[in-house]
Each structure stands twice: as structure tokens, then as C-alpha cells.
Amino acid sequence: MKSKNLLALSVLVPGLMISGIITAAGGAGGAEGKAELEKALTLKPDVENGMDIYEVCAGCHLLEGWGTADGNYPQLAGQLAGVTIKQMADIRGGNRDNPTMYPFTLDRAIGGGPQGLADVAGYIATLKMIPENGVGKGEPGSEEYKHGEKLYKENCTDCHGAKGEGHKEKNYPRIAGQHYKYMVRQFEMIRDGKRRNANEDMVKQIKGFSEKDMQAVINYTSRLPVPAKDKAPSMDYKNPDYD
């Protein structure tokens, strides 16, 4: 695999210089975005090309795809490819508002249209996950943990799975191993109707959740174990594709 230089970054990818205004049109528009999403989901990823594309993403999500425990950037590593494709297509298609991410989802940053989305998402799915993700305060055995576990089992398992593994066919995200603070932020946005591509059933499902319920269920989620085969061996691990 080619040697990589993080400093040379994304920003130098040819074709990025075309002007664009984030806040204006909001991308291709809902319908077009949906059509692109449908197409991208059917494509076979070229993981090698996805690795090249991923350098752009690494500027924020890091070469390991681990994101940041402060909740600004989610862990991408190990995410189901369809989920990643959906979020990128939704952001660039104007179906999810994310001004920080938006320019990086554009075709001039990723390239290859729907195939580019499939490639980079395919690569991301192969990345080893962070061994110690950001978690909530409630240790196993605590009241908060038990309350969260109950809520999780009652509300979340049908879509996100008993182990937080997500749902491949329906493109429901894997949430085990995700940073606590990131999940809190998304949960609040979904609850408050600010995440426009949120699943409507989830919006309804969490309507009655108090602040305490929310923290408890996400605390439990953040502590769901990730299978050892999907995890990096230690926090010192570096993505070997970029040496």
C-alpha cells in the first residue's frame, strides 16, 4: 500500500478549489440525494480506492477512524458500510444538516459519484475500532447502568441489536463502541427534530425519555462490549495502511 502523509492531507486533493457555498443550496436536493443513496448501496466497494479517499476524512476522524471522545467527531471505524454511505449521501444530498462535514462529502472531495461513497464506506468498515471509547459515568452495577440496561432492552434492541451491532439490511447504525458524548449529542438532535434524516420511529420512541433516561440508556450503550476481532489491540495502535 502506498505511503501516506497526513500533513499533505485532503486539502491538496486536486479539484477541491472549485468554489462552493455550504449554506446555500444544500446539495443535490432531497430526491436526487435519495436516488444516489439507493445506487451507492448496491455497489461493490473498491476498498483500496476507499483507503485513498479516506485520507480526507482522517483530518478530523483520524487515520484510525476513532473520532474523538469529546463527542465532536464520531468513531467511524467498524461502522456498517451502508450506514456510512447513508449519512454521507444524506449530508451531501441535503437531507441531513452538518455544515462542518458538508464540504467533505462533496464529489470533489470524494470523487467517483456513488461508487466513491461505497468505496470509502467499505474501507471504513474494515478499520479496527478503538479499544477504549468514551463512556458515561454509570459503572456496571450502578443504578444508572441498570436503568439504562432496562431502557435499552425495551426500546433499542429491535433496530440496533441486543449488542448494539446495528442492522445491515436496514442501515441502522452500529452503536456499541461509539463515544458517549457523541451519542448524547445525536440523541438530543434526534429528539429535538434537528437531525432531519432521523428515523421517524426513533423520534417517537424516545419522546417520553427524560434527561436522566437519555443519559442512562446512552451510558449503557457506550459500555456495550465490542467483539475482540473488531477492536484494535491497544490505544497505541496505528492504522497500518498509512505508515
Place this chain on the structure above:
Amino acid sequence: MKKVILITCAAIMWFSTSANVMAADGAALYKTKSCVACHGKDGKKGMLETYPSINGQSAAYAIQQMKDIKSGARNNADSAAMKGVMNMVNDEEIKAIAEWLETIK
């Protein structure tokens, strides 16, 4: 007297440490706080034409803009993209990044 000397020593140590942190960390913070993703290597190339290059900019000006974007006092154009990440930096880090950028020609 002893007390005064102790306090003076402590103050000197504190000042020199925080000054070192700034000098050393501006460049590192620029990358780890994700500035580099949008403003390019050494702040020399915005990833969109509407994103400014920020190298060589007066630190005092950059500090003020960063604080205003963080607080929401400045919210024009694409500053929404930057506001989303400004909670990652505190005042000291803002200063360190701005002072480092000012030195990049």
C-alpha cells in the same frame, strides 16, 4: 521572605511552562483540533474558495474571530461550519494556535 521567594519561583515556573506550552503546542493543536482539515497545511489553503488562508494573520485578529465564532457573535457565511468544532478549544488553546499561525509566512 522565604514565602515571597517561593511564590516568585512558583510564578516564574508557571509563566515559563505556559509560555512553552503555547510555543510548542500551536502547531500540534492546529492538527489535533482539526483546523487543518478546512484551512489546509500551515493554514495556507482553504479547502473551499470561501474558506480563508489564515497563515501570517495577526494573532490578535485571529483570536477575536475565533472567540466571536465560538460565542456566536460572528455567524456570517460559512462560520457555522467552524462553530461546530469551537467547543474543542479553550482560550489558551485559541491563543496558542493564533500565535503559531502568525509566525507562518
